[in-house]
Amino acid sequence: MAENTSPPPHDRAACDGEALKRMAAAGRDWLDRHHATVNQLNVFPVPDGDTGTNMLMTMRNAVQEAERNGSNHAGQVAALIAHGAMMGSRGNSGTILSQLWQGFAHVLKEQEALSPELLVHGLREAAETAYRGVIQPVEGTILTVAREAAEEAEAAYAETRDMVAILERVVARAKDALERTPEMLPILKKAGVVDSGGSGLVYILEGILLHLQGQAITVEHERAAEAVENLAAALAPEDELGYGYDVQFILQGENLDVNVVRAAIDQMGWSTLVVGDERAIKVHVHVHDPGIPLSYAVSLGTISDIVVENMQEQFHEYVRERAAEQGDPEPEIALPEMDEESVAVVTVASGKGLARVFRQLGAAELIDGGQTNNPSTQEILEAIQRVPTRKVIVLPNNKNIILAAEQAARLATDQEVIVIPTRTMPQGISALLPYDPQGDFEKVAAAMQQAKDEIATGEVTTATRSVELNGVSVQEGQIIGLIDGALAVAGNNIGQVLKDLIAQMCAGDCELITLYYGANVQEDEARALVEELSALYPGPEFELVYGGQAHYHYLVGAE
Amino acid sequence: MRRLLIMTDSTCDLPSAWVERYDIRVVPTYVQFGQESLADDGVQLTRKDFYRRLINTPIYPTTSAPPLGQTQAMMARALDEAEHVLAITAPAKLSSIYNTFHLAAKTLAPHRVTLIDSTQLSMGLGWQVLTAAEMAEAGAELEAIVAAVRAMQPRTHIWAALDSIQSLRSSGRVSWAAAWLGDFFKIKPIIHLHDSEVHSASRVRTTHRAFDTLIQLTRAAAPFSHLAFLHTSNPEGAQRLSEALADLYPQREIVTAEVTPVIGVHVGAKGLGLAVVRKS
Structure with missing residues (x-):
């Protein structure tokens, strides 16, 4: 099983479907262990899309898809992995990662087993598919790492037919390419980081190599975290007794047998997760009587880190939070009248207030998401498919969601879909202004495309690390201001940073400034700030709107 | 007696020089500020006064079509002066002006009045009225004028x-x-x-x-x-x-x-x- 990728007796001759699943699982688990490191590699110190998390979510879905299926045919397994990656892809790096798997799977299509030769071809096709998937490929990114890895595989294959030996060289070269990304992409050099997507790919390749070399990769705690992530599914009432209790603990002892404990716990409840080794076992189970698994565990050793939660309450809490966060349904906001031939808009929105604004302007489907919470290709695809029209416009409203949106657009084969590549929420709102559900599809899209560029976006957030960039020096925890994605000002006070930011944004011709205040800002303080700003800058008009977005104290639209 | 007179309503916004030049009969519509009802004939209520009041008023104004009596009176006078009246009005879908003209014509001389729903307002209506007036002066037949006005509408x-x-x-x-x-x-x-x-x-x-x-x-x-x-x-x-x-x-x-x-x-x-x- 994937949660404990214990080293299989490595058979270098036969690398069948099952072996391929284990390889992918190892890549996923190694990335799992390092994804926080990858998340840190942001050019700007903003709580951005979290490349590590996005790639991990993509890999999890990929492996899950393969594991759900019993096939041992390498080609079929590769296709399942590619499909899972595509549907689960989040963020730009996740989407490119899914393209890599697409290319790899294409080469393995009719093959029962993976050979060194197919590995080499697969890596090449993977890189080429990924390059083709990006409109303007940029060097110094995950693409460069993938391409150089493929080149090294070819060079190694000329000298050896040993899969492990080839992969050793591939990983070394991928790491080397990653180290050189700052030389290729000046922005990385300035920020003092290597490319995050490239880094994620290195961890995946390295995980596969470690697995083939016979090293164990275990990631127990993250697995438990994943179980919590799937809360919604887990919380479905299982029987007439209701939701029951969520029980978690760590059992410590000697000569424990994980398989025996798992079998026993499995008998007691549902949603069982039992992982560990002979000295420590992590248990997670849903039961109606928490006493039963706890008593059982005490008979085997000592227990610690006990968490017992009433899932009935959790579920109600969850429902309340969802309702509060999504701000949807908004029963008083009527959707534009639409039929099959109308144009509908699907948009990503972060925060209750922004969701309201998008609804008011006529968006038919909202996808909750944004910074640090990039929706997957599948989520976007499902939103597109929920819309009752054949013509759909998608507003990703985040630079890390554009590729996933484009991928979803290609997958929605029953509908015509145009993605307007909006990079921020204010840009998305600007694009939505000229939207006309009954208009000509191409004309509506063209007007929206034009409108997105008629606004400048300012963002005020808290720096996630220290950096010096664009001549601005920032300490972790300071307040920073960005204009159209580039770091512009820094300071210790939200109000001052906002004023400095608006001073820069209003340097040109500016008529209206819209301020969207975030979830952690009080309306009173926002109103007071707007009054101060109006006095400071008599030129433009100011409008304050509740955004409710996470992480960003203020989003600013200047037009 | 004149052959044809053109009538319209005050939503046509036709500059007064043309109204005078072609002797176009413009029935005023009304603006109500609370209890006060003012004709937008440029006398009781000038544009300048109106917009100043609109910005400052605590009572938001409403509008109404001309009273039937006034429309009848103006149409009757036109019918005294001309053999036939061509009336072009604001759209029936947006205002009751058209219906008022219709009732007036019905009670006076239905066969001597031709009524056209302009489908437009302001100079969208004004251009149709002007075209009809120009053609009438040039001696065009009623049918030709009506056809020309209808052809402009789309x-x-x-x-x-x-x-x-x-x-x-x-x-x-x-x-x-x-x-x-x-x-x-x-x-x-x-x-x-x-x-x-x-x-x-x-x-x-x-x-x-x-x-x-x-x-x-x-x-x-x-x-x-x-x-x-x-x-x-x-x-x-x-x-x-x-x-x-x-x-x-x-x-x-x-x-x-x-x-x-x-x-x-x-x-x-x-x-x-x-x-x-x-x-x-």
Whole structure:
């Protein structure tokens, strides 16, 4: 099983479907262990899309898809992995990662087993598919790492037919390419980081190599975290007794047998997760009587880190939070009248207030998401498919969601879909202004495309690390201001940073400034700030709107 | 006795020089500020006074069609002076003016009055009235005039950028605007009047975007046989718009109309627009 990728007796001759699943699982688990490191590699110190998390979510879905299926045919397994990656892809790096798997799977299509030769071809096709998937490929990114890895595989294959030996060289070269990304992409050099997507790919390749070399990769705690992530599914009432209790603990002892404990716990409840080794076992189970698994565990050793939660309450809490966060349904906001031939808009929105604004302007489907919470290709695809029209416009409203949106657009084969590549929420709102559900599809899209560029976006957030960039020096925890994605000002006070930011944004011709205040800002303080700003800058008009977005104290639209 | 007289209502915004030149009979419509009812005949209520009041009034005004009695009286006088009356009015879908004219004609001399629903307002109606008057003076037959006016209608458009959606929303005559419920206070609808329907052509949030959008929409519809600039207490805007579109003028002079109070009530002050007839 994937949660404990214990080293299989490595058979270098036969690398069948099952072996391929284990390889992918190892890549996923190694990335799992390092994804926080990858998340840190942001050019700007903003709580951005979290490349590590996005790639991990993509890999999890990929492996899950393969594991759900019993096939041992390498080609079929590769296709399942590619499909899972595509549907689960989040963020730009996740989407490119899914393209890599697409290319790899294409080469393995009719093959029962993976050979060194197919590995080499697969890596090449993977890189080429990924390059083709990006409109303007940029060097110094995950693409460069993938391409150089493929080149090294070819060079190694000329000298050896040993899969492990080839992969050793591939990983070394991928790491080397990653180290050189700052030389290729000046922005990385300035920020003092290597490319995050490239880094994620290195961890995946390295995980596969470690697995083939016979090293164990275990990631127990993250697995438990994943179980919590799937809360919604887990919380479905299982029987007439209701939701029951969520029980978690760590059992410590000697000569424990994980398989025996798992079998026993499995008998007691549902949603069982039992992982560990002979000295420590992590248990997670849903039961109606928490006493039963706890008593059982005490008979085997000592227990610690006990968490017992009433899932009935959790579920109600969850429902309340969802309702509060999504701000949807908004029963008083009527959707534009639409039929099959109308144009509908699907948009990503972060925060209750922004969701309201998008609804008011006529968006038919909202996808909750944004910074640090990039929706997957599948989520976007499902939103597109929920819309009752054949013509759909998608507003990703985040630079890390554009590729996933484009991928979803290609997958929605029953509908015509145009993605307007909006990079921020204010840009998305600007694009939505000229939207006309009954208009000509191409004309509506063209007007929206034009409108997105008629606004400048300012963002005020808290720096996630220290950096010096664009001549601005920032300490972790300071307040920073960005204009159209580039770091512009820094300071210790939200109000001052906002004023400095608006001073820069209003340097040109500016008529209206819209301020969207975030979830952690009080309306009173926002109103007071707007009054101060109006006095400071008599030129433009100011409008304050509740955004409710996470992480960003203020989003600013200047037009 | 004259052969034909042209009648219309005061939503036509036809400059008074033409009204006098062709002796066009304009029935006034009414604006109510609370208990006070004023005819928008340019005497009881001038445009200048109206827009100043509109901005300052705590009572939002309403509008009404001319009373049947007054319409009958004006139509009866026209029928005394001419063999036949051709009346062209505001759209029945948007106002009861057409119905008032219809009732007046029915009670007076149904066979001597020809009534046309212009499907338009302001100079969108004005251009049809002017065309009818010019043709009548040139001696054209009634049938030819009616055919010419009807042929203009599908080619006639108004685009207007309103300063705010509030008036259109309160007016209640345009369902999409009435349904508008927004967190944005500052939203400027760009409306399109065609074939008796008020459509939302776009939405913008700044006056310079409103201006650019009007220009874009207008250029996409060129060339024109008729073009008039419209505004509600925004002569500077109309002036700039006419300069920006100088190359699109048809052969005739530049026509700028300050929109009559009865329409102003529904669209609000500081609006800007155009009434065009596209070349066929």
